[in-house]
Amino acid sequence: MPGKGNAVLKGDCKGKCHPSTINDSFVETRTRHFKVNGKPLYFNGFNAYWLMCMASDPSTRVKVTDAFQESSKIGMNLVRTWAFSDGGNKPLQTSPGFYNEDMFKGLDFVISEAKKYGIHLILSLVNNWDDFGGKKQYVQWARDHGGQYLNSDDEFFTNVLVKGYYKNHLKTILTRRNSITGVDYKDDSTIFAWELMNEPRCQSDLSGKFLQEWIVEMAAEIKSIDKNHLLEIGLEGFYGESMPEKKQNNPGYEVGTDFITNNGVSNVDFATIHLYPDQWVPGASDEARAKFVEKWINAHIEDCDSILRKPLLIAEFGKSSWSSGYTVEARDEYFGGIFNTAYESARNRGSCSGTTFWQVMAEGMDNWGDGYQVVLDQNPSTAAIIAKQSQRISSLNSSTNLEFSPVAVEK
Incomplete structure (x- = not known):
């Protein structure tokens, strides 16, 4: 909310996180790692699908600023949004x-505001699901056009x-000139990556051919159109027919989809996984779910x-x-475990280069909640765990010789 710019969250980095800044250099990949200006770049961030919608209305635009402000205070440096x-x-x-145009100006604001707070963005370009239209809306538009007999979304x-x-739509987004900054999206280094x-x-074709x-x-x-930015697909991480023995890892x-074949496409710069054990393995014990989480992350x-030789982002959990x-x-323990696994890989110069949990919301957004939301200044124990991860990630971004120290979960 306005006026909270000087508030200190429990778990604030307290000077231990190096403030993030975004210059005109674009993030690149070097085999399994992200780099900017030749230096390694690791991420601790979050999802916030709602940013453009809130920013499109001047009366609610402050929610975007609040989310960026509170998250940047605990060192987060990446946001994934629609x-x-x-x-x-x-x-x-x-x-x-x-x-x-009002919605587009909202997205303009999101990008310009993210840069102010040193936060990179992943911009996703369409939904598989019906929310916000998705592939179903595109198919319906084609049906409405006439002469299109389409059986399936x-x-x-x-x-x-x-x-x-x-x-x-791709061309329209990539070539959009930001009404606030005057910079075309395809030329804006605030944007870290596009997501297809x-x-x-595509469950109507389990062979994976159509999607590939x-x-x-x-x-x-x-x-x-855009040779500046990185690209990822938006995959959850399910294995397919290219390596059938790996399908045992699926829930x-x-x-x-096929994690190996899909991410093997030369124009795809890095891989992603999502992780929802409560949904994917319902009825399993807490111990069984914990084992699934560990196996899922480590397999990818x-x-x-060793196979893809590309960076990995744990893009939703x-x-x-x-x-x-x-x-x-239980949430804090879950977050802490994933943070530890991601950090251990990064510290050992492995491929896991960051995480973005689902999701941050600002205060006063109860009607937007989906059960997964974290309001940072209302959840001090979770904020503390996130801040600790930010400290470790920040250290990786400025040093090459660190010892591994697990995230401590407050009891």
């Missing part, structure tokens, strides 16, 4: 090729007209280390207060 809202309520894209990945709509889709799935061809085509499309089902780190048996202590 650069889409297709049809429906508060659309960015009202219909194919037509855009709501998964035809988003194969239909020529639908792919044309998506390519137009939030959690792509779409990734190749759309990754090339983005790189033809009991497949979704038409090993694959990025969280624990819902709506889940049975939830406690803040």
Whole structure:
């Protein structure tokens, strides 16, 4: 809220985090690592899908500032958010090729404000799910166009007209000139990476062929417009047919993606995984879920280390207060364990280069809550764990010789 700029969170970095700044240099990859100006770059960050929507209304824009301000005080340096809202309520894209300028100005504000606080952004370009339109809306637009007989929302990945709509959206976003900064998005180093889709799935084709061809085509499309920024797919991390023996790591089902083959595309710069054991392995004991988490993360780190030779970002994880048996202590332990695993890989110069948990919200956003939200100044124990991770990540960004010290979970 306004006037809280000098508040100190329990767990504030207290000078131990080196303040993040963003200059005109773009982040690059060097084999398994991120680098900027030739120096290693590691991340501790969060998701906040709601930023553009809040920023589109001048009366609620302060929520974006609050979130960036509070998170930067505890050293977070990366935010993943939506650069889409297709049809429906508060659309960015009202219909194919037509855009709501108020929403676009909201996204302009998000980017300009992130730079003020030294925060990089991952901008996701469409949703697999129905929220904010997603692939379902694109397919419906094609049906409404006439002459398009589309059986499944998964035809988003194969239909020529639908792919044309998506390519137009890519070009519109990448070439947008920020109304505040005057910088085209494709030339703005505040943006760390583009994401093709939030959690792509194509369960009508478990062979993975359709999705793989779409990734190749759309990754090339983005790189033809923007050679400055990194690109990732938005994958959850499910294994597929290319290495069947690895499917044992999946949580009991497949979704038409292939972590190895998809991320092996040359225009894809780094890999991502998501992690929701409460949803993915329901009914399992706490011990079984903990083992799944450890196995899931380590399997993907090993694959990025030795097979893909690309960086890995743990791009979504969280624990819902709506889940049975939830406690803040359980969430803190869950976060702490993931932070430790990510940091240990990074400290040993492995491929895991950061995390972005789901999700931060500002005060006064109760109607937007999904059970996973963390309001930093209302959750001091969780903020303390996040701040400790920021300290360690900050040290990695400024030193090459560190000892591993686990995150301590406050009891």
